[in-house]
Amino acid sequence: MAASASRTDPEPTQLAPAAQTAARGPAAAPLTGPPGGPTIRHEAPAIDVAALRRVFTLPGRRRAAVTAVDDVALHLQAGSFTALVGASGCGKSTLLQCIAGLDRPTSGTVRLLGTHTTALRPRDAARFRADHVGFIFQDDNLVSALSARDNVALPGRLRRRPLPRTAVDAALERLGLTGQARHLPHELSGGERQRVAIARVLASRPALVFADEPTAALDVAAGAEVLDWLVELSAMGTTVLMVTHDASAAARADEVLVMGAGRLMSEMPGGDADAVARAVLLTRGAGEAR
Numbered sequence: 001m002a003a004s005a006s007r008t009d010p011e012p013t014q015l016a017p018a019a020q021t022a023a024r025g026p027a028a029a030p031l032t033g034p035p036g037g038p039t040i041r042h043e044a045p046a047i048d049v050a051a052l053r054r055v056f057t058l059p060g061r062r063r064a065a066v067t068a069v070d071d072v073a074l075h076l077q078a079g080s081f082t083a084l085v086g087a088s089g090c091g092k093s094t095l096l097q098c099i100a101g102l103d104r105p106t107s108g109t110v111r112l113l114g115t116h117t118t119a120l121r122p123r124d125a126a127r128f129r130a131d132h133v134g135f136i137f138q139d140d141n142l143v144s145a146l147s148a149r150d151n152v153a154l155p156g157r158l159r160r161r162p163l164p165r166t167a168v169d170a171a172l173e174r175l176g177l178t179g180q181a182r183h184l185p186h187e188l189s190g191g192e193r194q195r196v197a198i199a200r201v202l203a204s205r206p207a208l209v210f211a212d213e214p215t216a217a218l219d220v221a222a223g224a225e226v227l228d229w230l231v232e233l234s235a236m237g238t239t240v241l242m243v244t245h246d247a248s249a250a251a252r253a254d255e256v257l258v259m260g261a262g263r264l265m266s267e268m269p270g271g272d273a274d275a276v277a278r279a280v281l282l283t284r285g286a287g288e289a290r
């Protein structure tokens with residue numbers, strides 16, 4: 001795992017405002033790649049972000065601009081599981097979306113697996129995401145017209161390299177979804193839909209997984225199961241970045257980054273939900289993104 005601080009020291013470390021850098025120590029280069037496909041070794045930081053800013057302007061209201069992400073730098077090693085926490089409106093989802101390539105930052109750079117993704121043309125960025133990135137969101141994870149099995153197989157279609165049927169079936173089985181393989185998303189419970197999203201990641205083995213509030217719509221048991229899988233995915237070499245407002249969920253990560261007013265304010269090891277909750281409270285003075 002890639003945590004730079006000891007698990008026995010749960011107190012947050014204040015980040016120097018000028019640096020705003022969460023650095024991870026070296027981690028063994030994990031092995032990832034589609035089942036049966038070539039093995040890929042990732043030596044560069046899996047996620048490398050520099051001077052990232054995202055300013056939202058409303059048409060005709062330039063004075064009302066909101067700086068949702070303000071000069072963020074971040075270096076996450078392959079195979080790390082990192083949680084991003086902070087008060088509502090502080091910019092967590094915007095940061096995740098900019099890093100994942102679902103939103104375009106106003107300035108700054110993102111390198112994923114050594115590729116300067118913020119410099120890619122939209123078509124190349126979409127191809128990069130199809131090849132290397134998995135998403136697990138609070139909802140809207142699945143294509144509503146596709147069965148659970150076809151949703152799990154979807155990354156192969158997007159990559160134009162179909163996943164082996166055995167890999168799809170094995171992932172469904174591991175998530176306890178064999179009996180629901182032909183169900184459409186609306187025929188599944190919320191927990192089952194999240195498990196399909198996880199089965200999709202398991203079958204396609206992207207190097208990076210971005211999760212935004214993956215447990216928010218679930219009961220405690222189903223949420224704990226999703227977190228167990230995120231821990232397991234990172235143990236298999238997948239780099240996981242998760243946004244959550246839930247201190248207990250964040251504490252399951254190796255490392256917790258605390259955001260306030262668009263900036264990274266502190267970092268701390270996972271493991272202690274109370275310490276995470278206290279660290280978020282300390283950012284309250286910083287308020288929402290400005």
Ligand SMILES: Nc1ncnc2c1ncn2[C@@H]1O[C@H](COP(=O)(O)OP(=O)(O)OP(=O)(O)O)[C@@H](O)[C@H]1O
Nearest residue numbers: 056066068087088089090091092093094095288289
């Ligand atoms: N498309 C948009 N247009 C204008 N402002 C936006 C847009 N998206 C987000 N914002 C603003 O950017 C700021 C950060 O929003 P963001 O959703 O990233 O926060 P968050 O920390 O994820 O919040 P929450 O925990 O409540 O989901 C907020 O002030 C929000 O109103």
